[in-house]
Amino acid sequence: MTLKVLVLSTNWIGDAVMTTPAITALAGLYPDAKIKVLARPAQASVFTGHPDVDEVIVADRKSLADPLIRPFRLAWRIRAEQFDIAVVFPNSFESALIPFLAGVPVRIGYNTDGRSILLTHGATVPGDKQTRHEVYYYLGLVDHLIKKMGLEKKTAPEKPRLVLDVPKEGEDGAGRILSSVGIEKDMLIGFNPGAAYGPAKRWPSGRFIELGKTLTKRHSECCIVVLGTEGENTLAKEICAGIGKRACNLAGRTSLVEAMGIINRLRLLVTNDSGLMHVAAALGTPLVALFGSTNPTTTGPWTEKAIVVSRILPCGPCLKRTCPNGFECMLGIGVEEVLKACERWL
Numbered sequence: 001m002t003l004k005v006l007v008l009s010t011n012w013i014g015d016a017v018m019t020t021p022a023i024t025a026l027a028g029l030y031p032d033a034k035i036k037v038l039a040r041p042a043q044a045s046v047f048t049g050h051p052d053v054d055e056v057i058v059a060d061r062k063s064l065a066d067p068l069i070r071p072f073r074l075a076w077r078i079r080a081e082q083f084d085i086a087v088v089f090p091n092s093f094e095s096a097l098i099p100f101l102a103g104v105p106v107r108i109g110y111n112t113d114g115r116s117i118l119l120t121h122g123a124t125v126p127g128d129k130q131t132r133h134e135v136y137y138y139l140g141l142v143d144h145l146i147k148k149m150g151l152e153k154k155t156a157p158e159k160p161r162l163v164l165d166v167p168k169e170g171e172d173g174a175g176r177i178l179s180s181v182g183i184e185k186d187m188l189i190g191f192n193p194g195a196a197y198g199p200a201k202r203w204p205s206g207r208f209i210e211l212g213k214t215l216t217k218r219h220s221e222c223c224i225v226v227l228g229t230e231g232e233n234t235l236a237k238e239i240c241a242g243i244g245k246r247a248c249n250l251a252g253r254t255s256l257v258e259a260m261g262i263i264n265r266l267r268l269l270v271t272n273d274s275g276l277m278h279v280a281a282a283l284g285t286p287l288v289a290l291f292g293s294t295n296p297t298t299t300g301p302w303t304e305k306a307i308v309v310s311r312i313l314p315c316g317p318c319l320k321r322t323c324p325n326g327f328e329c330m331l332g333i334g335v336e337e338v339l340k341a342c343e344r345w346l
Contacts, residue, residue, distance in 0.1 A: 002032065002033065002034055003030050003032065003033040003034070003084050003085070004033065004034050004036070004081060004082065004083045004084050004085075005026060005030060005033050005034065005035045005036070005083065005084065005085045005086075005087065006036055006037075006038060006078060006081070006083040006085070006086040006087070006099060006104060007019075007023060007026070007035060007036070007037045007038070007053075007086075007087050007089065008037075008038050008086065008087070008088045008089055008090060008095050008098065008099070009037055009038060009039035009040070009043050009046075009047065009089060009090075010043070010089050010090045011040055011042075011043065011090065012043075012196075012275060013042065013043055013046065013256065013275030013276070013278065013279065014274065014275040014277065014278035014279075014299070015089075015134070016039070016043040016046040016047070017046055017162055017164060017275070017278040017279060017281075017282050018133075018134045018135050018138060018162070018278060018299075018302065019089050019138045020046070020047075020050060020162050020163040020164065020282070021135055021138070021139060021160035021161060021162060021163070022087075022089070022135075022138040022139045022141065022142050023035065023037070023047075023050060023052055023053060023163070024050075024052055024160070024161070024163060025139060025142040025160075026052070026087065026142055026145075027052035029142070029145070029146065029151055034054045034055075035052055035053055035054055036053070036054055036055045036056070036057055036081070036083075037050075037053055037055075037056050037057065038057045038059065038074065038078065038098070039056055039057070039058060039059065040058075040059050040064065041058055041059070041060075042256065044056045044058045045167070045170070045255075045256045045257045045260065046164065046256075048165075048167055049163075049164065049165025049166070049167055050163050050164075050165070051163070051165075052163075057077070057078065059074055067094075070094070071094050071097045071098045071101060072101060074098050075097075075098050075099070075100075075101035075102040076101075076102075078098070078099075078102045078104075079101075079102040079103060083099070083102070083104045084104070084105060084106060085104065085105075085106040085107075085108070085145075086099035086102075086104040086106070086107045086108065087108050087109070087141055087142075087145070088107065088108065088109030088110075088119070088141075089109075089138055089141070091109075091110055091112040091113060092113055092115075093113040093114065093115045093118075095109070096109050096113075096115040096118040096119055097115070097118055100118040100119075105120070106120055106121065106149075107119045107120045107121065108120075108121045108123070108141055108144060108145050108148070109122065109123065109141065110122070110123050110124075110125050110141070111123065111124060111125070112125060121144065121145070121148040121149075123140065123141060123144040126140055129298070130295070130298065131297060131298070132297070132298065133297065133298055133299075133300070133302060134298055134299055135160055135162075135302055136160075139160060162278075162281060162282035162302055162303070163282065164260070164279065164282035164283055166257070166260045166261050166264050166283070167257055169257055170255075170257030170258055170259075170260045170261035170264075171261045171264070172261075173254070173255065173257065173258035173261055174254075174258050174259075174260075174261025174262045174264070174265060175261070177250065177253060177254060177258060177262070178225075178262065178265075181248050181250075183223055183225070183248065186221060186222065186223040187219060187221045187222040187223070187267050188222070188223055188225055188262075188265055188266045188267060189215060189222050189223070189224050189225070189266065189267060189268050189269075189270070189342075189346075190224075190225050190226075190227055190262070190263060190266045190268070190269040190270070190271070190280075191208055191211075191212065191224055191225070191226045191227070191239065191269075191270050191271075192226075192227050192228060192269060192270070192271035192272060192274055192276045192277065193205060193208050193226065193228065193232070193235055193236065193239055193272065194228040194229065194231075194232035194235060194236075194251070194272070194274065195272040195273060195274045196229070196274065196275070197273075197274075197294070197321060199321070199322055200292055200293035200320050200321055200322050200327070200329075200330070201272050201273050201274070201291075201292050201293055201294055201330075202272050202292075202330065203272055203290045203292075203330055203333060203338075204330065204331070205235055205238055205239050205242075206242070207333075207334075207335050207338075208239045208270075209238075209239055209242030209243055210335045211270065211335050211338055211339060211342070212224045212239065212242070212243035212246075212247055213242070213243055213244070214335070214339055215339070215342065215346075216243065216244070216246040216247070219346065222246070222267075223246055223247070223248060224240075224243055224246060224247040224248070225247075225248050225250050225262065225266075226239055226240055226247060226248065226249050226250060226251060227250055227251060227254070227259055227262065227263075227276060228250075228251035228252065229251065229252055230251070230252030231252075232251045232252070233249070233251045233252045235251070236249045236250075236251035236252075237249050237251075250262070259276060259279070260279055260283065263276065263279055263280050263283055263285050264283050264285065266280070266285050266286075267286065267345070267346065268285075268286045268287070268288065268342060268345045268346060269285055269286070269287050269288070270287075270288045270290070270338065270342060271287065271288070271289055271290065272289075272290050272291075272292075273289065273290070273291050273292075273294045273296075273299060273300075277289055277301055278301065278302070280301070280303075281301035281302050281303035281305075281306060282302075282303075284303065284305060285305070286305045286306070286345040287301050287303065287305060287306040287307070288306075288307050288309060288338060288341045288342055288345070289301050289306055289307070289308045289309070290309050290310070290330070290333055290338065291308060291309070291310035291317075291329075292310070292311075292327075292329040292330040292333075293317060293320050293321075293329060294317055295317040296308045296310055305345075307341040307344060307345075309333055309337060309338055309341055310329070310333070311328070311329045311330075311332035311333060313328060313329050313332075
């Protein structure tokens with residue numbers, strides 16, 4: 001009888017990308033198992049191209065509409081699958097409640113948010129969580145599974161690898177979008193000036209403008225494409241207007257798979273700490289990553305093709321959404337410093 005493993009995805013794109021090495025490790029433990037991922041629509045594309053994922057179970061909008069009945073709807077949906085093991089990557093109470101209600105016999109997750117009663121094999125949050133990359137935090141659940149189930153640990157690579165593949169629809173969609181705005185074979189540089197977590201993670205728009213004007217002046221063949229969500233359209237529009245005709249606003253005009261396709265074509269992405277930063281890291285796109293309130297040691301781009309620019313201050317990394325101390329960490333990152341980092345890739 002084939003073993004069935006359910007993986008519950010996190011609700012943030014960046015975190016979802018950082019779980020991909022753990023899924024690879026799970027497949028190594030159970031090479032003949034069927035691995036399925038339960039994910040929200042926004043994160044589903046992260047897993048569709050993973051070679052070890054047999055199916056992505058996308059939580060439909062109706063199931064997500066009411067937070068009070070959401071776990072019951074999702075549990076009812078997966079109960080019929082009769083999973084043997086559930087690996088719960090998110091730290092929320094609800095994420096552990098879903099496989100509990102679905103009757104999954106083995107449920108692995110971290111003992112956070114008072115949910116230890118819902119897990120059969122709860123893991124203690126590692127003491128080095130604030131000093132080690134999140135990739136290892138998720139891999140820690142696989143190690144816990146090995147220990148609790150008495151499994152033989154497979155030889156792991158020296159450095160775990162993020163796994164992300166751009167589906168054909170993403171490549172085709174990226175081509176259509178770029179053609180529609182008159183971009184064909186330009187040298188593409190991406191700017192990602194937003195950050196869903198909060199303004200403390202965002203480099204000022206005026207500095208993106210200054211950087212873009214300098215780059216387009218130095219590199220006559222380059223075009224700046226500004227990426228982001230629909231909610232970041234005003235910010236992107238401001239930056240494009242400031243740079244001039246060699247900048248194009250794509251904020252809110254792409255799905256995640258289309259954004260993946262565009263990032264895959266970039267010569268460079270200049271970005272705040274964000275989900276698209278982790279997408280670029282997984283795709284091997286060169287990065288200049290700007291860090292303010294968050295910690296590059298734990299959530300920095302997991303790739304050799306990245307230069308992280310940050311200011312180390314006594315108050316940081318504070319992990320706050322808004323800055324109470326004058327935004328010094330981000331204001332301390334100058335345009336010239338970021339420009340030099342860009343030129344190393346260009």
